Amino acid sequence: MAEKSGKLRKVSRPPSFKLEIPADETNKQIIMDKMHKVRDRLVRLSNRPVNNREILETVLDKWIEASCQENQARHSIGGSYLKVKKQDVNQKLFITAQKSLMKLVDIASAHEPHKYSWSSSPYLPNGKYFINEKINHAFDCSGMLPSHYTRFCSFSGIGLINKSNREKFYKRHKDSISSEYNESIQTALLEEVGSYETLDGINILTDARHGWRKNTKDTSVVAIGEETHKVIDCIHITKSDDNISQRHEIIGTTKLYEKLERETVNVKTHTHDRNVAVNKFIKSSPLAEETLNQNDTWHAVKKIKPKMQSISSGPLKYKGISWSEQLSDKIEPVVTHFHWCIKNCNNDPQVLRNNLINIINHYKNDHSSCNENSRCKKDPKYEPKRIIITDKIAEKLLRQVIEDSVIYKYPEDFVLAKDTFYVESFNNVMNVFQDKRIAFTDDHYRSRSQLAVCMWNENVDRHFTSVWKARDPRAPRSQRGKKIYKARTYKFRENIWKNYVNSLFQRPRLNTHSAPMSVQKIEGIKKTPSEVWVKPFVGAIRHNADLRQTAYNDTIPDWDHSWKNMSKTF
Numbered sequence: 347m348a349e350k351s352g353k354l355r356k357v358s359r360p361p362s363f364k365l366e367i368p369a370d371e372t373n374k375q376i377i378m379d380k381m382h383k384v385r386d387r388l389v390r391l392s393n394r395p396v397n398n399r400e401i402l403e404t405v406l407d408k409w410i411e412a413s414c415q416e417n418q419a420r421h422s423i424g425g426s427y428l429k430v431k432k433q434d435v436n437q438k439l440f441i442t443a444q445k446s447l448m449k450l451v452d453i454a455s456a457h458e459p460h461k462y463s464w465s466s467s468p469y470l471p472n473g474k475y476f477i478n479e480k481i482n483h484a485f486d487c488s489g490m491l492p493s494h495y496t497r498f499c500s501f502s503g504i505g506l507i508n509k510s511n512r513e514k515f516y517k518r519h520k521d522s523i524s525s526e527y528n529e530s531i532q533t534a535l536l537e538e539v540g541s542y543e544t545l546d547g548i549n550i551l552t553d554a555r556h557g558w559r560k561n562t563k564d565t566s567v568v569a570i571g572e573e574t575h576k577v578i579d580c581i582h583i584t585k586s587d588d589n590i591s592q593r594h595e596i597i598g599t600t601k602l603y604e605k606l607e608r609e610t611v612n613v614k615t616h617t618h619d620r621n622v623a624v625n626k627f628i629k630s631s632p633l634a635e636e637t638l639n640q641n642d643t644w645h646a647v648k649k650i651k652p653k654m655q656s657i658s659s660g661p662l663k664y665k666g667i668s669w670s671e672q673l674s675d676k677i678e679p680v681v682t683h684f685h686w687c688i689k690n691c692n693n694d695p696q697v698l699r700n701n702l703i704n705i706i707n708h709y710k711n712d713h714s715s716c717n718e719n720s721r722c723k724k725d726p727k728y729e730p731k732r733i734i735i736t737d738k739i740a741e742k743l744l745r746q747v748i749e750d751s752v753i754y755k756y757p758e759d760f761v762l763a764k765d766t767f768y769v770e771s772f773n774n775v776m777n778v779f780q781d782k783r784i785a786f787t788d789d790h791y792r793s794r795s796q797l798a799v800c801m802w803n804e805n806v807d808r809h810f811t812s813v814w815k816a817r818d819p820r821a822p823r824s825q826r827g828k829k830i831y832k833a834r835t836y837k838f839r840e841n842i843w844k845n846y847v848n849s850l851f852q853r854p855r856l857n858t859h860s861a862p863m864s865v866q867k868i869e870g871i872k873k874t875p876s877e878v879w880v881k882p883f884v885g886a887i888r889h890n891a892d893l894r895q896t897a898y899n900d901t902i903p904d905w906d907h908s909w910k911n912m913s914k915t916f
Contacts, residue, residue: 552617
């Protein structure tokens with residue numbers, strides 16, 4: 347207020363107070379600079395001068411308002427628990443990435459009054475969604491069938507990547523699978539060679555697995571090292587190699603020996619499940635002139651059991667002619683006796699034959715030729731548990747079964763008592779990736795075989811935690827027990843993904859000497875535009891309208907979810 351009094355005009359100042367703030371000169375200058383900035387902002391907004399009180403009130407009011415809104419938001423959220431309503435139980439599901447979720451949080455905090463489109467997956471350098479590529483990689487490496495994947499996604503409500511996009515991914519992904527497979531078998535071969543003291547060769551187990559049950563198109567000939575039990579090669583043979591599927595195993599075996607010869611690896615002993623063509627190859631081929639041929643004992647002995655059953659029971663009218671009652675209790679004992687004879691022949695074919703013939707004398711209660719360490723020879727009070735053979739017909743039938751067996755005819759192929767147990771076990775792993783009911787293309791069949799090899803080589807002979815010994819009615823005499831193995835590992839899958847990602851992040855090298863960047867061209871871009879994915883160079887090197895259109899089409903995302911881009915108004 348101003349009061350008039352004579353000559354002077356007195357102006358009254360509004361009441362004020364002092365606010366003491368502890369700070370040195372540096373902090374004081376910082377605070378004063380902030381005050382000036384706020385003052386200038388308020389002056390421009392209100393179009394009038396403001397004082398320090400208005401500045402402090404405005405700043406404090408804004409802070410209090412923001413703090414109250416934050417507290418209200420926290421109370422309204424009520425934690426992470428969210429109860430699903432009945433009408434929402436059929437809502438769609440989607441997969442997202444960690445970075446994408448963090449991006450959504452940033453968007454929500456920075457664009458409150460706006461509408462913003464959010465992608466649930468980041469992009470890879472090839473223009474594809476990271477989530478799609480990761481799902482495709484898991485699909486390929488798991489051995490899952492396309493029909494299983496389709497049903498799983500449909501039943502669970504997860505978005506489905508269509509067949510066309512899966513095939514496009516596989517064409518880029520199969521090279522990474524092959525690379526991991528080649529490294530796996532090469533490492534397995536080196537380990538097998540190094541496991542022998544003399545280093546003059548290796549022992550192998552082989553078998554052929556057909557892709558179908560009848561008239562197969564594909565055959566996998568697998569070779570496993572006898573010491574490490576790892577696959578050193580898995581050769582894929584098709585009808586393009588030979589139209590007769592029965593000849594696929596010998597073709598694969600020949601290719602195996604040719605490869606080992608290139609690797610300068612000698613095969614000392616080769617065990618297989620008695621393929622006659624492979625027997626002939628090993629005994630006559632120059633590639634296997636230093637190789638000892640051996641056949642699997644289990645496949646040979648298992649054929650004895652049905653023959654023993656045929657001479658131990660039958661129609662009553664043929665009793666004493668084609669079968670004898672004295673042989674009824676000797677089916678399993680004779681099979682066991684065959685295994686014992688093979689393991690105790692001292693690598694001598696003639697001793698093996700003599701042991702087999704002695705089976706007849708043993709069950710006639712004549713133990714003069716039995717082994718010195720056997721109980722029937724050492725125990726003077728020994729009494730046979732089986733029916734003693736006294737009938738000449740029974741003796742004749744038993745002798746005929748023994749002499750007709752391949753073990754008696756070709757004892758030199760069984761003297762080392764080898765078996766192909768690990769090959770048969772590997773074939774079970776192959777069934778995980780290759781269903782014999784499904785006809786795969788050559789590329790898919792080969793990739794699935796390679797994945798089976800990688801998983802086998804990583805987990806074979808892994809440690810076990812305990813042994814469970816339970817009586818099995820199917821094998822009452824078994825004393826080995828069942829090993830409780832540790833969980834499988836899948837490092838090969840991580841390596842395949844790493845190889846694939848590295849191939850995406852390898853930038854193509856451009857020749858900058860022949861022409862300026864603005865007119866530089868990439869050789870073969872029309873043939874394989876998908877290989878040229880470097881986006882910063884697209885505008886500089888592609889001037890042709892057709893090429894630009896090709897590049898645009900190649901970088902379109904292939905996300906097939908109906909909810910691929912989520913929008914939300916905040």
